[in-house]
Amino acid sequence: xxxxxxxxxxxxxxxxxxxxxxxxxxxxxxxxxxxxxxxxxxxxxxxxxxxxxxxxxxxxxxxxxxxxxxxxxxxxxxxxxxxxxxxxxxxxxxxxxxxxxxxxxxxxxxxxxxxxxxxxxxxxxxxxxxxxxxxxxxxxxxxxxxxxxxxxxxxxxxxxxxxxxxxxxxxxxxxxxxxxxxxxxxxxxxxxxxxxxxxxxxxxxxxxxxxxxxxxxxxxxxxxxxxxxxxxxxxxxxxxxxxxxxx
Amino acid sequence: xxxxxxxxxxxxxxxxxxxxxxxxxxxxxxxxxxxxxxxxxxxxxxxxxxxxxxxxxxxxxxxxxxxxxxxxxxxxxxxxxxxxxxxxxxxxxxxxxxxxxxxxxxxxxxxxxxxxxxxxxxxxxxxxxxxxxxxxxxxxxxxxxxxxxxxxxxxxxxxxxxxxxxxxxxxxxxxxxxxxxxxx
Numbered sequence: 001x002x003x004x005x006x007x008x009x010x011x012x013x014x015x016x017x018x019x020x021x022x023x024x025x026x027x028x029x030x031x032x033x034x035x036x037x038x039x040x041x042x043x044x045x046x047x048x049x050x051x052x053x054x055x056x057x058x059x060x061x062x063x064x065x066x067x068x069x070x071x072x073x074x075x076x077x078x079x080x081x082x083x084x085x086x087x088x089x090x091x092x093x094x095x096x097x098x099x100x101x102x103x104x105x106x107x108x109x110x111x112x113x114x115x116x117x118x119x120x121x122x123x124x125x126x127x128x129x130x131x132x133x134x135x136x137x138x139x140x141x142x143x144x145x146x147x148x149x150x151x152x153x154x155x156x157x158x159x160x161x162x163x164x165x166x167x168x169x170x171x172x173x174x175x176x177x178x179x180x181x182x183x184x185x186x187x188x189x190x191x192x193x194x195x196x197x198x199x200x201x202x203x204x205x206x207x208x209x210x211x212x213x214x215x216x217x218x219x220x221x222x223x224x225x226x227x228x229x230x231x232x233x234x235x236x237x238x239x240x241x242x243x244x245x246x247x
Numbered sequence: 248x249x250x251x252x253x254x255x256x257x258x259x260x261x262x263x264x265x266x267x268x269x270x271x272x273x274x275x276x277x278x279x280x281x282x283x284x285x286x287x288x289x290x291x292x293x294x295x296x297x298x299x300x301x302x303x304x305x306x307x308x309x310x311x312x313x314x315x316x317x318x319x320x321x322x323x324x325x326x327x328x329x330x331x332x333x334x335x336x337x338x339x340x341x342x343x344x345x346x347x348x349x350x351x352x353x354x355x356x357x358x359x360x361x362x363x364x365x366x367x368x369x370x371x372x373x374x375x376x377x378x379x380x381x382x383x384x385x386x387x388x389x390x391x392x393x394x395x396x397x398x399x400x401x402x403x404x405x406x407x408x409x410x411x412x413x414x415x416x417x418x419x420x421x422x423x424x425x426x427x428x429x430x431x
Contacts, residue, residue: 006356007383013361014282014368014384018275021362026291028273032266035295039265039302 254310257302265302272317273298276324278365282380283328285369293331297324325385329395332377355418367417375410382407 020026121127256264276297280290301323308319356364368376377396381387382403387395392403 009356010364011384011386013356013364017278017361017365020274020278020281021365026274026277028270031273031291031295032269035269035298036262036266038295038299039262042299042303 250313250316251310254305254308254316257305269298272320276320279321279324280328282365282368282384283325283377284331285373289331290328293327294324296331297327300327321385325381329377332373333397359418359421363421367414367421370417371410371413374406375413378403378406379410379414 121130253264253268257268273294277290277294280294280297281287284290284293297320301320308316310316368379371379378392381392381395382389389400389403389407392398393400396403
């Protein structure tokens with residue numbers, strides 16, 4: 001907005017004023033005393049503020065230091081806590097990573113049989129199938145799983161091997177010193193019978209109910225005492241009834 | 248004592264130099280504060296706060312002659328006054344319709360003394376007076392005023408328009424008064 005001339009006149013007039021319209025009202029001395037008191041108190045506040053600032057900064061540094069120290073120690077020694085062991089663990093991890101990077105997928109025929117250790121069945125059905133397959137590898141049925149073909153081939157010690165084409169299982173050439181070629185067979189847990197856990201309870205044979213029941217009514221010529229023993233032979237039988245059991 | 252030397256002594260914390268500077272400029276700074284804050288005690292308090300901040304931050308000030316000292320001091324005083332007004336919450340400024348300004352007669356303005364113009368400005372309401380002071384006397388733009396007072400530019404413009412209109416009316420009334428006085 002362009003400055004108008006009246007504004008300029010007003011500004012010049014106001015800026016030219018150096019004294020109050022009513023002279024003598026403003027007493028500078030008490031005002032200065034008031035200001036001087038405040039100025040004298042000011043450095044003390046500044047000093048305190050400096051203390052607070054330095055204390056806050058020190059606290060922040062200590063907390064940051066503790067945080068960084070904890071983080072670095074946790075990274076170096078995950079389990080043992082010593083730096084040397086942590087470095088060894090890191091080197092081991094690095095070596096393992098390099099071994100994984102070296103893995104190459106190769107066909108079956110290139111795998112030496114000595115690398116892969118699988119137990120050859122000696123008894124039973126598996127042993128019979130193994131012998132048959134070894135004698136005539138081409139007779140393997142199409143429905144045979146890739147895994148079983150692979151097992152038979154490798155366990156036969158056939159260094160030359162047979163190329164099964166698409167059905168052959170691709171294998172990974174693993175350095176023998178680093179990892180085992182094949183996972184160990186699953187251990188079969190023994191079956192524990194109830195009697196083997198030292199249960200002392202004796203087995204009682206099941207009770208066999210009689211199919212016939214008989215009732216005998218006897219006649220005695222003497223009055224029975226407490227000491228009188230009733231047996232099947234004592235007294236005279238009046239009559240005997242045989243009842244067939246419902247069961 | 249040289250002004251530059253006084254500033255250097257003030258930077259060292261010399262009470263004598265501080266008092267010297269205060270005596271030199273206190274009345275002029277009070278005039279500025281009174282233009283914004285009508286109440287005398289409040290204006291004096293704002294002036295003292297301004298001087299206090301001036302001495303506290305004088306290490307930042309680079310002396311480049313007398314002309315560099317006064318604007319810096321004035322700016323501190325104006326800021327103190329605006330802060331005081333904001334604290335008192337005296338700004339209830341709303342955008343009003345701009346009134347048609349009566350063109351100010353330069354002859355009338357030239358004929359009135361600086362003291363009378365000063366008194367007329369003090370007669371304005373707080374909002375009008377603040378915007379008028381900032382725009383006309385301090386030379387701030389409407390954008391700067393809007394930022395300083397936390398109002399919109401439109402509000403600043405309308406407040407200035409109203410202030411000018413009111414001042415011109417007062418000037419005309421005073422002119423008649425002066426004319427009557429002169430005719431007697």
